[in-house]
Amino acid sequence: MTITQLEYIIAVENLRNFVQAAESCFVTQPTLSMQIQKLEDELGVKIFDRSRQPVVTTQIGAEIIQQARITVAEFSKIKEVVNSGKNEVSGEIRLGVIPTIAPYLLPLFLSSFLEEYPKLELKIKELTTERIIQALKNDDLDIGLLATPLQQPNIIEHHIFYEELVLYVSKQNALYQKEYALSEDIDPKELWLLEEGHCLRSQIENLCELKRKTIGFGQFEYQAGSLETLRKMVERNQGITILPELATLDFEEKHKGLIRQFASPAPVREVSLVAHKNFAKTAVLNALKKSILASLPESIKNTKPRSVIQIKQ
Numbered sequence: 001m002t003i004t005q006l007e008y009i010i011a012v013e014n015l016r017n018f019v020q021a022a023e024s025c026f027v028t029q030p031t032l033s034m035q036i037q038k039l040e041d042e043l044g045v046k047i048f049d050r051s052r053q054p055v056v057t058t059q060i061g062a063e064i065i066q067q068a069r070i071t072v073a074e075f076s077k078i079k080e081v082v083n084s085g086k087n088e089v090s091g092e093i094r095l096g097v098i099p100t101i102a103p104y105l106l107p108l109f110l111s112s113f114l115e116e117y118p119k120l121e122l123k124i125k126e127l128t129t130e131r132i133i134q135a136l137k138n139d140d141l142d143i144g145l146l147a148t149p150l151q152q153p154n155i156i157e158h159h160i161f162y163e164e165l166v167l168y169v170s171k172q173n174a175l176y177q178k179e180y181a182l183s184e185d186i187d188p189k190e191l192w193l194l195e196e197g198h199c200l201r202s203q204i205e206n207l208c209e210l211k212r213k214t215i216g217f218g219q220f221e222y223q224a225g226s227l228e229t230l231r232k233m234v235e236r237n238q239g240i241t242i243l244p245e246l247a248t249l250d251f252e253e254k255h256k257g258l259i260r261q262f263a264s265p266a267p268v269r270e271v272s273l274v275a276h277k278n279f280a281k282t283a284v285l286n287a288l289k290k291s292i293l294a295s296l297p298e299s300i301k302n303t304k305p306r307s308v309i310q311i312k313q
Contacts, residue, residue, distance in 0.1 A: 003075050005039040006068040008032050009047055013065045016054035073139045074278070089287045090119035096132035097124060098146040100200045100227055101271065104246040105145070109295035117287060129199040129311070136276050143285065147199045147311060148272040156277050158285055160292055162268040162303040163245040165207070167260040168231060170238040180263040183208050192230045192241040200227075200269070203309040204242050207267055234258070244269055245300060265307045 011021035012032075022032040040047055047061035057065065097106065106124070114122065127135065133152055135141035148157045167186075169175045175185060186208050194201040230241040235258070248259060273285055273292075293301065 001039060001042060002035075003072060005035050006072050008035050009039065009061075009065055010068055010072065012036065012048060012055060013057055013062075016056075018050075018055065069139060089117040089283050091281070091284075092121045092123065093143060093281070093284055094141045095122060095124045096127045096135055096141045096144045096146075098129055098132065098199060099126050099225075100194070100198065100244060101145060101147070101246070102126045104244075104249065105271075105292065105295075109291045112295070113288070113291040116291070120284070132274075136274065139276070142275065142279060142281070143288070144274040145288075146272070146274065147203065147269045148274065149270065149308075150274065150311065154277045155274055156279075158273045158275075158289060160271050160273060160289055161296060161300055162270055162305050162308070163300050164303060165203070165242050165244055165262070165267045165269060165309065166248060167240060167262065168234055168243050168248075168258055169240045169260055170234050170258070172238045173240055175240060175260055176258070178260060181260055182263050183267075186240060190239045192233050192239050194227070194230065195225055199311045200242075200244065202311045203269060206311075207242070207309050231255075245303075249297065267307045267309045268303060268305065270305065270308050 008021065008025060008027075011024050012018060015021045015024065018033055019029050022029040025032060036047065043064070045060050045064075046058050047064055049056040049058055102124075110122075114120065125135075125141070129144075129146050129150070132141060132144040132146055133150065133155065136144055136155060148159070150157060167175060167181055173190060175181050178185070188208065191204075191208070193204060227241075227243055227247050231243070233239065234241050235255075243259075248256070251259070273288055275285065279285075
């Protein structure tokens with residue numbers, strides 16, 4: 001049994017096709033098939049049912065591949081440990097970022113980070129918190145950049161900063177006349193929210209103690225997929241939404257005029273880098289954290305953990 005053979009069966013499991021799996025492993029299909037056949041002969045079991053298309057993994061094969069994923073991941077960490085010991089920031093890193101952070105934080109640090117670490121190949125996916133957590137557990141991602149705390153077993157959180165949550169209100173709303181607001185001042189019927197699955201929605205539901213699953217405006221209900229959509233809905237259709245501070249940094253003056261802060265202690269969300277407890281590239285984590293912190297405005301760097309809004313589990 002070899003690591004290469006284990007990589008081959010994982011590729012077939014992922015792609016459900018021997019030809020595509022061979023291409024992804026940069027070998028010919030006969031070579032891949034022969035090595036998998038050797039592994040099956042050695043183990044005395046069939047890992048794949050080749051009579052069906054797409055290829056189906058047998059019951060025992062699924063258990064073998066599950067263990068193969070762990071073995072291959074652990075094997076690859078030997079080189080990672082060496083590079084980490086040398087404090088070397090290199091190799092491929094798969095980073096998952098939640099949608100309420102990605103468009104506001106990535107542009108601040110990404111170019112300078114990649115320029116500083118030219119040996120690093122960064123692959124970024126924009127995903128919800130739930131999908132990032134699952135991908136970290138499945139070894140489909142290396143690092144997540146998201147709102148915490150998560151309180152997930154085997155997931156280590158590396159805190160970076162806190163950012164305030166602020167109100168964004170239309171001129172027709174009563175809160176527009178206030179300088180500071182309390183969460184109890186918010187009428188849920190006037191609140192625009194992101195769709196289910198976004199951790200920011202969950203945090204807002206906790207903040208406002210919302211009991212309803214959906215928030216509607218009279219004749220219809222609307223759940224947005226982005227903060228930009230929420231902002232425009234407030235501007236043109238009245239109401240309120242709640243935004244993280246990063247999302248307001250590049251506002252024009254007329255839009256800044258619609259921002260209202262919460263009364264002290266203002267609610268904040270915690271932003272962290274997270275990784276599986278077995279992740280070995282600590283040098284990469286440290287480099288990312290350092291680069292992100294350097295890119296932040298002083299107002300966010302100095303934000304204290306006054307009232308961290310929890311994510312509904």
